[in-house]
Amino acid sequence: MKSVDLLRSLSDAIGVSMYENEVKEKIRELSKQISKEIEIFDVGKGSLGIKYGNGKKKIGLFAHIDEIGIVISKIVDEQFAMIHTIGGVDPRTLIAKRVKFLTKNGYKLGIVGMLAPHLQKQEHRNFAPDFDNLYVDFSIDGGTKGIEVGDIGVVDVKSEELNGKVTGKAIDDRAGCAVLLKTLEFLNKFRLEDKSIYFLFNQGEEIGLKGAKRTSYEIDPEVGIVVDVTFGSDTPSHFEKIELGKGPAIALGPTMNNEETEKIIDIAKKYNIKYQLEPLPIRSGTEADIVQIVKEGIKTIGISIPILNMHSSVEVVDPSDIDAAAMLIAQFIADYGEEGERNE
Incomplete structure (x- = not known):
């Protein structure tokens, strides 16, 4: 499925914080088109979960479905x-x-x-x-x-594809939801007998990280990858600029697990996947802030998709960044624990 089509379908669905039923149904529909080997379930009293694989190693992927x-x-x-x-x-x-x-x-x-x-x-x-x-x-x-x-x-606005980019409402964080669905698609190329992958589509992020608090506690993965959006322009002059079309931004900072972050950077280099680095010296402003402190602590990686005009009805994203992020996450999962042979 093309990322453009995923993005537009998700952007047009309505899912204001704690009123996300329409977008949850859209994700159910899209995920069934992508894979027949999934288990779809309610999680965290209001969020949506998809399980792929039945191994002992649990990896959680997080994105929020709600919009302002x-x-x-x-x-x-x-x-x-x-x-x-x-x-x-x-x-x-x-x-x-x-x-x-x-x-x-x-x-x-x-x-x-x-x-x-x-x-x-x-x-x-x-x-x-x-x-x-x-x-x-x-x-x-x-x-x-x-x-x-x-x-x-x-x-009341419909998404549009313009000059290879997608503009619309709720790209924050339907872009992250699209990354999770594309990751599911890419994982069909691998044999993952030793892993269970949990795709967690969380409610209520915009009003206090509500969904991620509950889903991360319930699933308790050994590694969590949080996918959200970041500013594709107007960053402070003393920070490296994050740009559209140059790949996802990998977060660096105290919220993230250094060891797992280094691993995913190495994966990007090894497989020649475009990426950018985003320093977050205090908090991330994403679900990573809560995921990393659940129970004994979940090793957390932060991945962000650069967008323009955040928190407006004319947000802009480059679908190539969606694809790059999904490929990066899928390859990280396949290589996790030095395993994951290609199913070809």
């Missing part, structure tokens, strides 16, 4: 409602956007409007609205009838 979103916080009148954030939404990214809410009766569309430039005064031009001044206009879809406080929503 918005929630109806107040019904103002028959036309307007107010909203608030679920996860790290910058309210400025919602202005002049069409939004979609999941109600008890299906989806309902609204618009976050803006004052036309012709009518703006100087005070309007210098004002950046916050959620106390942001309204959704539902007049385009029958008004606020059927809308309730607590209904969740996202920017």
